[in-house]
Amino acid sequence: MVQATALPRNEVGIETVLGILKQRFGDRLQTGQSIREQHGHTTTWIVNQSPDAVVFPESTAEVSEIVKACAAHKVPVIPFGTGTSLEGHVNAPAGGISVDLSQMNQILTVNSEDLDCVIQPGVTREQLNTHLRDQGLFFPIDPGANASLGGMASTRASGTNAVRYGTMKDNVLALEVVMPDGEVIRTAQRAKKSSAGYDLTRLMIGSEGTLGLITEVTLKLQGIPEAISSARCSFPTVDAACRAVMMTIQFGIPVARIEMLDVQSVQAANAYSKLSLPETPLLLLEFHGSEAGVVEQAETFGSIAEDFGGVDFEATTSTEERNKLWQARHDMYWASLQLRPGASGISTDVCVPISRLAECVTAAQDKVAELGLMGPTVGHVGDGNFHTLLLIDMENHDEKAKADEFVGWLNDMAISMDGTCTGEHGIGQGKRPYLIKELGAATTYMKAIKAALDPDNIMNPGKIL
Template identity: 60%
Template sequence: MAAVEAASVDKVGLELQAILGDRVSRSQSVRDHHGKDESWHHPIAPDIVVFPHSTEEVAAIVKICAEHGTPVIPFGAGTSLEGHVIADRGGVCIDLMQMDQVLAVNAEDLDCRVQPGVTRKQLNSYLRDMGLFFPIDPGANASIGGMTATRASGTNAVRYGTMRENVLALTVVLSDGRIIKTSRRARKSAAGYDLTRLFVGSEGTLGVITEITLRLYGIPESITSAVVSFPDLKSAVDSVISTIQMGIPIARIELLDKLQVQACNSYSGLGLAEQPTLFLEFHGTTAGAEEQAKLVGEISGEFGGSDFQWTGQLEERNKLWEARHNAAYAAQSLRPGCQLWATDVCVPISRLADCIMETQADLEGSYLQAPLVGHVGDGNFHLTLLIDPEKPEELEEANRINDRLVMRALAMEGTCTGEHGIGSGKMKFLQAEHGDAVAAMRTLKLAFDPQNIMNPGKIISL
């Protein structure tokens, strides 16, 4: 599909203005802001940006775009990492951040319904006085709609799962403007195809998500955090594997390599020993969380872990996890002016140590810096390659390391992405991972979006 012609853009713009008035923008600065995410990928601006307030307005926008064959790119907080929102074929960007209402909370049923522009921090602030929280925490203050579209997970996934397990139902606008609801609020159903799971992780390629029903949890009686350092990465990972295999219901296990610890110390003022380090968190009763912390402390000691420190103090816990969430910015501070090539893979936890150690060997033979962090409790880890995208040799080297990392993970029966998603950045690996299943995905894409207007050029190549 070629970029949209100027005359067609003008006509689409006029029809959209008739519905939305001044919530339609063709300003260059607004368009530029919506043509990029937080990745290294070259930004490409959409032709028009719109700001709807309701499902019905989104449906009207999509109908206009369908009539003119105009691409539609949903946009949330802009924190994606694989070029998900780049408008490489022009079109209309639907910024959903003004759809930011918590529509219903059913405290007795432990669920809620929100619009896609609600952010995870906003939602948890709204829920706090009810004694409830939503645990999926990808680090950035992402929108719930974006988290759903990319099947996000994050630091709490080892205990609470990912968006796949925590989205109960969706309202979606299809490529022809029809509005569908994928499920009801019941906790289980055997009625028909599981459309909810189909749209979770679809990255805007099948429809625009306009409402999300989420599973909620009670705020734990006690939350305890801990830090422990290790002489080497293998010892740290082996202690994680042992902890998981013993069935300790740990909430978070985050691994930082030596370089990432150095970056966090400098950026966030932590003062940690500059060694491979685990950040941990335990949820439960006061006695239960304390018991979990002591058990993990003993396991860590068996693998050479030292200076195991744990605390239930809110201020200390917040400082620790704020530093973890700022790890990417801390990494960037190691090379001011650089851009981040962030990549991730996920492998069966029994292969995690092998995958990390082989990746470290690659990095030791490279001139690029690339701090490593990971949600290692579920076999997922990330590299943050620090590059100058204006230097072709650095892009080539980053591409080499990324290719080797992904193919290594696939050889270990893992996946090319544990949580970043495919976007445009990892499309080339989909065939290697899924084989003939990609043809089935392509059939689904064409069934839901026969004109290929829904975020074209992402996930599936047609």
């Protein structure tokens, strides 16, 4: 595992706050070892750093109470959604209180005429879309996991639909946030645009709980398309598949999703999801629009794919067939683990300008092979974003060292291509060393913002900076 640096603990303050919160919240404050560990590292290979307690608030007012108590005694506060983050975001390197927001899961308002809604942070994307379905609306951001929307805002999540609908920063209109002193602020109104002051909404999105705790989110919604078509196409090489993606985007086809699976990923999907896809690099696509429009988009893509050696092109508007394909894509993490039973998965992501995508993916695959590792690769390639899942024996120190070498090499390569060390996983603890390489002196100003808003460094300390 990656060793996360421990920070100094405020033992007296922690003990005092535990007493205050136990008296106030009773059984909604939990200190058992198992629940504390569950609220530590979760899905990452970074070592678990458990909080001292987990508290389950049910309202913004209760979150404010918790933060005020922690602020008064300089005790760390670590927000927790569903625990699907991958870079150690929910670890507690200085101990403190994990604030589990899962009980704040109410859909407060749906303004269908304005195409927006107001929700509490514990609402998950699947819960919201189930609620919206009978109103002909949906929320498009889909990171794969059934993450909480507060967590998705906090980590600036994106996913399979980002190529058409953008990321969380493009789909959040306003936030309610409990600040480090416990004060509650609202960053904006429901208007679709505003020139009123600093853009605090975008400042909070992606701040990973280091500047405040999100307690309410106002989201943009979309109308469910008249027609949806999915397509798949196999290619002789990853390079050919990536070049087909680049041409598709440059041609202006408004694809909703365009995902790539390499050979190992296709093999995993076939075995895990009982599919019979050709075991060569694969693109999965989805088109949204009118009945005639989605057919035209699929046909145009088919012509482009043919120019790059694409074969076995199939398009379908069947809901059952579409769901089967996309469920297989969402199950890729678990499917990939079956390629090497007993291994642990170390997932890392980068994002590069789409003109460098083919070069970057090919180089990454060559590096995995050079190191003698197994690393199936998938990607939201319409954005230039891809993920490599290294399958590692965590008891093998040599493999762990090679995995660490690969992650560092990949981040450095992406940055050298004018890309980013993380397209959507976030910084957390795992990617901190690469942030200054990517942004340089800009991180000094990030530190200044953090110090101004959170002078005692109680909000998710040890993350990002």
